[in-house]
Amino acid sequence: MPEIKSAAPAAKPYMLFDAGEVRQESGIAGIKFDFNYGARVTVPQGEYRVKFIDREACLTVYDAPASGVLVTSSKKYFIDFRIEVYEKDKLIFAHDLDLQGKKVLLKFxxxxxxxxxxxxxxxxxxxxxxxxxxxxxxxENMIEIIKLGYPEINFIKAEERPEGLYASYYMGIFFPCDDRVHQPVDWRVIGLHQNAAMILGVDPGEQRIRLLPKNKARRIKEPYVCIAAQASSQAKYWNNGSGWLNVVKHLKERGYRVLCIDRENVYGMNSRFNIIPYGAEDFTGKLPLQERIDLLYHADFFVGLPSGLSWLAYGVGKPVVMISGMSLALTEFPNPYRVQNFHVCNGCWNDTRITFDHKDFEWCPRLKGTDRQFECSRYITPEAVNKVIDRLMADHKLEPLAK
Structure with missing residues (x-):
C-alpha cells in the first residue's frame, strides 16, 4: 500500500532579506554606498543632505537632511538610481548605478x-x-538542473553571500499583494513569471528557461507521454473524478505508455487526498529533478496542471497540455494546448479582490463549503482534454501506433 503524504508548510522560510554592511568606498571619509536591498548610503555626523534620483523617471524620490546615519531607499527592486550627498548644500558625492563588471546577487x-x-x-x-x-x-537541487544551461552565471547556495557585492535583488511574489516595496506591480495582473522581469527592470517579453538533459540515452523504447497529477493546493488539481482515468485510457489507445512523474503517488491533507491516476505507470518518488528532465527529453509531450512539473516540461522544450481552472492564461507560459472552462467559476488566482491562503490546502475563496467547490476544474471534461491532446498530436505529426 502506498505511503500517504500530508501537505505541510515548507520547513524553510520563503525569503530572508540580508543586505549586509555597506562597504563600497566613495573616496570621502565616512561616506559609503551600495545597492544591496535598495540604494544605500552612510554619512558621518554633520550638516549633510542625501538625494535619491530615479534616472529613468527623471524624478527625485528622496531628499532629506542626514547626520551619522544609514539612508536607504524604500523600494528594493531594480531602479536606475543616482545617489547624491551634499554638505552644507554643496554637492560632495554623486554616483550613478552601473552594474557592468560588478558583483550582483539575485536571491531566489x-x-x-x-x-x-x-x-x-x-x-x-x-x-x-x-x-x-x-x-x-x-x-541546491535547483542549481543542479539549471546550471547546465547557464555557464556564465555563478550559482551559490541559498544562504551564501559573496564578498564585495555591489547590488542585490530578491526574486519572488510577495504578500500582501499590494506590497510595493519588493515588487512594482500586482503580480496577479501581469503573470507569475513576468513579475520577475518587473523586479529586475527588464523586458517582460516571454522567456523560456533552458533545461538540458545530462543523459541523452533513451531509457524506454516505446513511445511515451509523461503526466503529473499532484499539486501544492487542491485548487490546482483536476478535480473531475473521471478525468485522469479517461485521459490515461485515451493516451494508451493512441499508442502511448503513460508515465506519472510526480514526486508523490498519494498527496493531500484533511479530507482531500489524491492518488496516482489509474492506469498510469508509477515513476513517482523522491528522485533528482535531473532524472525527470532526462525522462521528459524523450517524451512526446506532457499533460499536467498549473504546477512545477509543467514548467519543467516547458523548460525541456516539450509541448504541454495544461489543465487549469483557478488561474488565467496570463499566469503561466503561452500555450496553445491549455484547457479551461469559462462556463463556471474560474480564475480566482488572478482576482485582485482575493488573496491566496498558502495555509489552506482546500482554498476555494468563492465557493468553499458549497456543492460548487472546485467547479473550475470539475467541469473540465476528459473529452475536452482528449480533444486538445488529439490536436497537439496532429500539430506535431505524432503517430506512435505507426512507429
Missing amino acids: PVGILGDVLAWFPYAEVFRQKHKCQLYCAMD
Whole structure:
C-alpha cells in the first residue's frame, strides 16, 4: 500500500532579506554606498543632505537632511538610481548605478519548483543587459538542473553571500499583494513569471528557461507521454473524478505508455487526498529533478496542471497540455494546448479582490463549503482534454501506433 503524504508548510522560510554592511568606498571619509536591498548610503555626523534620483523617471524620490546615519531607499527592486550627498548644500558625492563588471546577487526563494523555473530566464536577460558578474542564490537541487544551461552565471547556495557585492535583488511574489516595496506591480495582473522581469527592470517579453538533459540515452523504447497529477493546493488539481482515468485510457489507445512523474503517488491533507491516476505507470518518488528532465527529453509531450512539473516540461522544450481552472492564461507560459472552462467559476488566482491562503490546502475563496467547490476544474471534461491532446498530436505529426 502506498505511503500517504500530508501537505505541510515548507520547513524553510520563503525569503530572508540580508543586505549586509555597506562597504563600497566613495573616496570621502565616512561616506559609503551600495545597492544591496535598495540604494544605500552612510554619512558621518554633520550638516549633510542625501538625494535619491530615479534616472529613468527623471524624478527625485528622496531628499532629506542626514547626520551619522544609514539612508536607504524604500523600494528594493531594480531602479536606475543616482545617489547624491551634499554638505552644507554643496554637492560632495554623486554616483550613478552601473552594474557592468560588478558583483550582483539575485536571491531566489527556497522550497518551490515552478516559480523559480518561471523567473530564472529573466536573470539571464538581466546579466546580458548589464554585463555584470551575476550570482544566483537558490536551493541546491535547483542549481543542479539549471546550471547546465547557464555557464556564465555563478550559482551559490541559498544562504551564501559573496564578498564585495555591489547590488542585490530578491526574486519572488510577495504578500500582501499590494506590497510595493519588493515588487512594482500586482503580480496577479501581469503573470507569475513576468513579475520577475518587473523586479529586475527588464523586458517582460516571454522567456523560456533552458533545461538540458545530462543523459541523452533513451531509457524506454516505446513511445511515451509523461503526466503529473499532484499539486501544492487542491485548487490546482483536476478535480473531475473521471478525468485522469479517461485521459490515461485515451493516451494508451493512441499508442502511448503513460508515465506519472510526480514526486508523490498519494498527496493531500484533511479530507482531500489524491492518488496516482489509474492506469498510469508509477515513476513517482523522491528522485533528482535531473532524472525527470532526462525522462521528459524523450517524451512526446506532457499533460499536467498549473504546477512545477509543467514548467519543467516547458523548460525541456516539450509541448504541454495544461489543465487549469483557478488561474488565467496570463499566469503561466503561452500555450496553445491549455484547457479551461469559462462556463463556471474560474480564475480566482488572478482576482485582485482575493488573496491566496498558502495555509489552506482546500482554498476555494468563492465557493468553499458549497456543492460548487472546485467547479473550475470539475467541469473540465476528459473529452475536452482528449480533444486538445488529439490536436497537439496532429500539430506535431505524432503517430506512435505507426512507429
